[in-house]
Amino acid sequence: MSFPKNFLWGGAVAANQVEGAYDLDGKGLSVTDITTAGSLEKPRMLTYNLDGKLQETPAVPGAGLPKGATGAIDPNAYYPNHVAIDFYHHYKEDIKLFADMGFKTFRTSIAWTRIFPQGDEEKANQAGLDFYRRVFEECKKYGIEPLVTISHYEDPLYLSEKYNDWQDRAMIDMYVRYAKALFEEYKGLVKYRLTFNEINSALLMLNSFGNDVKDDAAYQKLHYQFVASAQAVKLAHQIDPNYVVGNMICGIVDYPLTPDSKDILLNRHTMEQSIFYCGDAQAKGYYPTFAKRLWAEHNVHLDITEEDKREMREGKVDMYTFSYYMSNVVTTHESEDKVGGNFAARVKNPYLNYSEWGWATAPTGLQYYLEVMYDRYEIPLMVVENGLGVVDKIAEDGKVHDDYRIDYLRQHLQAIGNAIDNGVDVQAYTTWGCIDCVSAGTGQMSKRYGLIYVDRDDEGNGDLHRMPKDSFYWYQKVIATNGEDLG
Ligand code: BG6
Numbered sequence: 010m011s012f013p014k015n016f017l018w019g020g021a022v023a024a025n026q027v028e029g030a031y032d033l034d035g036k037g038l039s040v041t042d043i044t045t046a047g048s049l050e051k052p053r054m055l056t057y058n059l060d061g062k063l064q065e066t067p068a069v070p071g072a073g074l075p076k077g078a079t080g081a082i083d084p085n086a087y088y089p090n091h092v093a094i095d096f097y098h099h100y101k102e103d104i105k106l107f108a109d110m111g112f113k114t115f116r117t118s119i120a121w122t123r124i125f126p127q128g129d130e131e132k133a134n135q136a137g138l139d140f141y142r143r144v145f146e147e148c149k150k151y152g153i154e155p156l157v158t159i160s161h162y163e164d165p166l167y168l169s170e171k172y173n174d175w176q177d178r179a180m181i182d183m184y185v186r187y188a189k190a191l192f193e194e195y196k197g198l199v200k201y202r203l204t205f206n207e208i209n210s211a212l213l214m215l216n217s218f219g220n221d222v223k224d225d226a227a228y229q230k231l232h233y234q235f236v237a238s239a240q241a242v243k244l245a246h247q248i249d250p251n252y253v254v255g256n257m258i259c260g261i262v263d264y265p266l267t268p269d270s271k272d273i274l275l276n277r278h279t280m281e282q283s284i285f286y287c288g289d290a291q292a293k294g295y296y297p298t299f300a301k302r303l304w305a306e307h308n309v310h311l312d313i314t315e316e317d318k319r320e321m322r323e324g325k326v327d328m329y330t331f332s333y334y335m336s337n338v339v340t341t342h343e344s345e346d347k348v349g350g351n352f353a354a355r356v357k358n359p360y361l362n363y364s365e366w367g368w369a370t371a372p373t374g375l376q377y378y379l380e381v382m383y384d385r386y387e388i389p390l391m392v393v394e395n396g397l398g399v400v401d402k403i404a405e406d407g408k409v410h411d412d413y414r415i416d417y418l419r420q421h422l423q424a425i426g427n428a429i430d431n432g433v434d435v436q437a438y439t440t441w442g443c444i445d446c447v448s449a450g451t452g453q454m455s456k457r458y459g460l461i462y463v464d465r466d467d468e469g470n471g472d473l474h475r476m477p478k479d480s481f482y483w484y485q486k487v488i489a490t491n492g493e494d495l496g
Contacts (some may be wrong), residue, residue: 020443
């Protein structure tokens, strides 16, 4: 098994899940800033004012705030992202630890509201631009290549209210202005960028939550995002032809539960909606034939112009990047054996083990996914998220012995190695939450993915000190041997 010579080993986080400092240095409020903590049993909530009353609604991607609502912070609620792990003040220490592991790349995102606090300003906030410049320069000091997500689940609250969570074409210009500011500011400092994190999450939510997300709204939002993404790709290449821009898909493989041909067809249609729809729009630059079926089924009357179609064709992404955590099973038959977890409210696979959050460990699915996507798009792939979210315990010797995490990561790296051996061009692997951070789905700190432990709990207690886990040293060896020693 041979990983290519310049393989980009690293880790990934998102601004809102690590930085904290939610109201410092001119930062505006994002949607995440009004999102409370939750748990597996209790959804995270968006808090807002409506009709003079403080209220809340479940924070489902693609659902947004009710019409006329104004996001508000409830003094009695807990918002884990407000402090997160305070990367804002610890970034030097954290990047040093990443460098100690041998990272070649570090994936993080930019908080849109640090750069444009409301989202519609003419001029960028200099303090925000300066913060990320310091972060990227710190990475470069150690030879770490930043891999930067432009938008990772934290739209400016002001824009989200005004345009009803991307239900307005005006969002395209707002996004492109923001992306342009980044492309110009970090020229020569950042080569790799991803336009929208897990852009397909609104469609995955359609499957999981039924009527919670209005079908046609999810498709319209995506259309504006595809056009925004395409314009950003074109602009990036104009500003610097060396820029490499990717999409980012929540990569979940679906399997049919039975050999019943109805299950096989359902499986295909599920993959089309959840995965291929967005991948095709961004990597092929046009909507697939099955889009017509999906639009008809979901009563979608898309606001789409000839100009939009041209932009999409001209702004295809340079690489296909995705997160991969688990596989799912679908069936047309009745099944009692259901699993929960965000994105995973489906049928249980009897051949797999599930985490306490209901996520299946399914490494072969990663090989399958890589081979299918490379065959379909024929552009380089990056696995930009993968990891195991579990409760870690500090042992009597004061350390975290996370052999279960090592085992999970090892199996997935083996799967990537197999795909590479089969000819797939995989260029990077960034394990998710390389340092413990706030869970996006539940808002918990106790759902830990990190190779570095952070002392902070679900109520905000802890002194935030950092400590390498056993997986830290294991990954260090993996990187040092370029994936030859996964033992
Ligand atoms: C992906 C997101 O869905 O998975 C991350 O891009 C997220 O932001 C990660 O944190 C793991 O999910 P969770 O819900 O366990 O944090």
